[in-house]
Amino acid sequence: MKIAISTSGTTLDAELDKRFGRAEKFIIYDLDADTFEVIDNAQNLNLSQGAGIQAGKTVANSGAKAVITGHVGPKAYSTLGAVDIDIYFAESGTIQSLVDDFKANKLTKATGPDKDGHW
Amino acid sequence: MKITLASGKGGTGKTTIATNLAYLLSKDKEITLLDCDVEEPNAHIFIKPTWTDSYTTYLPIPKVDMDKCIHCGICGDSCQFSAIANIGDKVLTYPELCHGCGLCMMACPTGAITEQNREIGTVELGHSGNIKMAHGKLRIGEAMSPPLINAVKKHASEDGITIIDAPPGTSCPVIATIQESDFIILVTEPTPFGLNDLKLAVGMVREIGVPMAVAINRSDLGDNAVKEYCEEEGITVILEIPNLRKAAQNYSKGHLIVKEMPELEKHFSGIMASIEKELSK
Numbered sequence: 099m100k101i102a103i104s105t106s107g108t109t110l111d112a113e114l115d116k117r118f119g120r121a122e123k124f125i126i127y128d129l130d131a132d133t134f135e136v137i138d139n140a141q142n143l144n145l146s147q148g149a150g151i152q153a154g155k156t157v158a159n160s161g162a163k164a165v166i167t168g169h170v171g172p173k174a175y176s177t178l179g180a181v182d183i184d185i186y187f188a189e190s191g192t193i194q195s196l197v198d199d200f201k202a203n204k205l206t207k208a209t210g211p212d213k214d215g216h217w
Numbered sequence: 218m219k220i221t222l223a224s225g226k227g228g229t230g231k232t233t234i235a236t237n238l239a240y241l242l243s244k245d246k247e248i249t250l251l252d253c254d255v256e257e258p259n260a261h262i263f264i265k266p267t268w269t270d271s272y273t274t275y276l277p278i279p280k281v282d283m284d285k286c287i288h289c290g291i292c293g294d295s296c297q298f299s300a301i302a303n304i305g306d307k308v309l310t311y312p313e314l315c316h317g318c319g320l321c322m323m324a325c326p327t328g329a330i331t332e333q334n335r336e337i338g339t340v341e342l343g344h345s346g347n348i349k350m351a352h353g354k355l356r357i358g359e360a361m362s363p364p365l366i367n368a369v370k371k372h373a374s375e376d377g378i379t380i381i382d383a384p385p386g387t388s389c390p391v392i393a394t395i396q397e398s399d400f401i402i403l404v405t406e407p408t409p410f411g412l413n414d415l416k417l418a419v420g421m422v423r424e425i426g427v428p429m430a431v432a433i434n435r436s437d438l439g440d441n442a443v444k445e446y447c448e449e450e451g452i453t454v455i456l457e458i459p460n461l462r463k464a465a466q467n468y469s470k471g472h473l474i475v476k477e478m479p480e481l482e483k484h485f486s487g488i489m490a491s492i493e494k495e496l497s498k
Contacts, residue, residue, distance in 0.1 A: 147314055148299020155293065158304045173311065181305035 099129050101200060102162035103193055104153075108136045110194040116168025119149035125193050126160045129201065134193070135160075150174030150215070158183060166196050166205060175211035187212070219379045220492065221398040222432075223422070225414025227385030229404040230434035233468060234456065235382040236263040237475045241485050242378060243347035249374040253394040254384040255338060255353035255365045262471045266343030266350045274353075274368045275334035276317035276361070281308045285329035292321040292330060301330075313360060338365040342372065349374070363393035370394070387414075387421040395422065400492050401429040402455065407439035412446060419450065428495055435460035455491040458484050 104121035105112045115121040120143050127134040137160060142149045150170065154177030157165055164184045178185055186205035188196055199205050220238075222231040232252075239250040252260035279292070279301055286308055293302035300315035301308065312335050322330045338355040351372040353365040362384070373379040383394040395401055401422050405415040415431070422429045431447050436457035447454050458464070458481065467477045475481050 145299070148311070151299045151302055151309070151311065155302050155304055177302065177304060177309060180307050180309055 099164070100126050100160065100162040101129060101164045101166060101197070102126050102157045102160060103196055104139075104165070104167040105193060107193075110134070110197075111192050114166070114168060114188055114191050114193075114196060116190075118165070118167040118170045118174050119151075119153045121153065121167070124153075124157060124160070124162075126162050127193065127197050129197070147216075148173065151177045154178045154183075164200070166200060169213045169217070170208065170211050171213045171215045171217060172211040173215060175208070184208075218377075218399045219373055219381060219397065220400045220402065221381040221383050221395050221427075222402050222404055223383040223391055223395055223418060224385050224404045225387060225416070225418035226405065226411050229385075229406050229411060230432070230458070231385070231404045232260050232263070232382050233434065233474065234402065234404055234432055234458075235380050236260050237473055237481075238485060238488060239264070239348055239380045240473050241475055241482060242380075242489070247347050247349065247374075247377055249349045249351075249372065249377060249379040251369050251372060251379060251381045252350070252352035253366045253369055253381055253390075255355045255362050255369065256384065256390070258352040258354060260382050261343070261350065261352060263473050264345045264348055264350055265471075266345040266348070268341055268343040270342040271339055273339055274337045274365055276315065276337050276364050277319060277332040278312045278315045278317060278335045279310055279321050279330045280333040281310065282329045282331070283308065285327045287327055287329075289326060291324050291326065295320050295324040316361070317364060337361065337368075340365070340368050340372075362390040366390060366393045370397075387417050391421070392425070395425055395427060398427050400496060401427050402432050402492075403429055404432045404434055405443055406435050407433055407441070407443045409440075409442070411439070412443050415443060416446070419452065428498075430455040430491065430495055432456035432458075434458050453491065453495060455495070456484060456488055 102124045104115040106115045106122045124137045142152045150173040158181050166186045185208035222235040239248050242248045252258045290303040298314045300311045301321050343350050353369040384390045403418050405411040430453045437459045464474045467474050
């Protein structure tokens with residue numbers, strides 16, 4: 099199974115990017131193969147609207163079935179929800195530590211957006 | 218000729234000047250007054266028109282026939298506003314983001330996307346004496362005003378004078394209002410806040426490229442910085458109204474101040490001549 103983590107870096111030491119829609123990048127981690135790829139999200143940083151939707155599209159197209167991030171707004175939440183991608187919240191951490199936390203079921207699943215749009 | 222009252226800072230007196238100017242001009246000719254502040258129209262409070270007509274305006278938003286959809290994703294890739302997206306086997310639409318441009322409908326290779334309507338608001342038409350009035354009332358909960366503003370602007374006079382009361386500020390609703398104006402009067406007050414926002418408004422009008430002048434309301438309070446700025450920038454001050462408690466009292470009761478205080482008429486006289494002079498430069 100693949101999971102997507104919003105991040106500012108490109109390695110397993112990279113930090114969590116707490117924003118989803120306007121995260122700098124996503125690391126898509128393959129839990130079965132323990133490999134990962136980096137997807138750039140720069141094109142969404144300057145969007146006037148719909149960043150959450152576009153990021154959701156990016157994540158859905160990557161094949162990830164879950165997302166780890168800091169916060170999601172209402173459109174990101176509904177976009178990911180439409181294709182049954184679960185969202186897990188984390189405060190901070192490196193990609194490696196978040197993957198470990200996910201495997202150990204330590205992360206809280208989101209039941210709704212936790213921020214208004216354009217927060 | 219379309220003359221628009223705009224401002225940077227809100228509450229400077231756009232509606233005061235628009236309504237009183239329209240009233241004075243209407244004494245000898247037909248005038249059209251358009252209130253384009255569709256989020257909170259208030260010109261009618263002073264003009265007190267008899268309303269004669271109203272209609273709802275709509276924005277065309279996409280309706281997707283999933284039987285025809287082949288999940289190519291072209292609709293979402295084309296959309297400038299993220300209002301439609303193909304995700305997995307679903308096509309999601311976000312009507313509140315849609316600008317009604319129709320591109321997704323044109324781009325869809327199977328004709329799966331057709332129009333349905335999202336209600337934007339209501340246009341109301343009326344008259345009072347020689348003044349023909351139109352305003353818009355944005356649907357409660359609607360965020361997008363330009364389509365309704367454009368609907369109101371359709372009621373501008375073909376060959377007479379139209380006075381347009383714009384919303385405050387310098388964002389999308391104001392841009393939509395001031396487009397195609399022949400002349401813009403920027404209303405300000407002689408305070409640091411007034412000057413700051415006037416500069417933003419001047420920048421906006423210069424981008425749009427319409428001739429402008431400044432009106433200073435409550436002109437005898439505050440400081441001289443607005444006047445100095447206008448002089449530096451070569452912008453004519455064509456109207457000054459002093460700060461008068463009695464004017465504020467009349468305004469608060471919904472009265473046209475030039476009706477209740479005819480001594481104020483002299484401040485307005487010569488505005489049209491000044492505008493003609495500016496336009497001939």
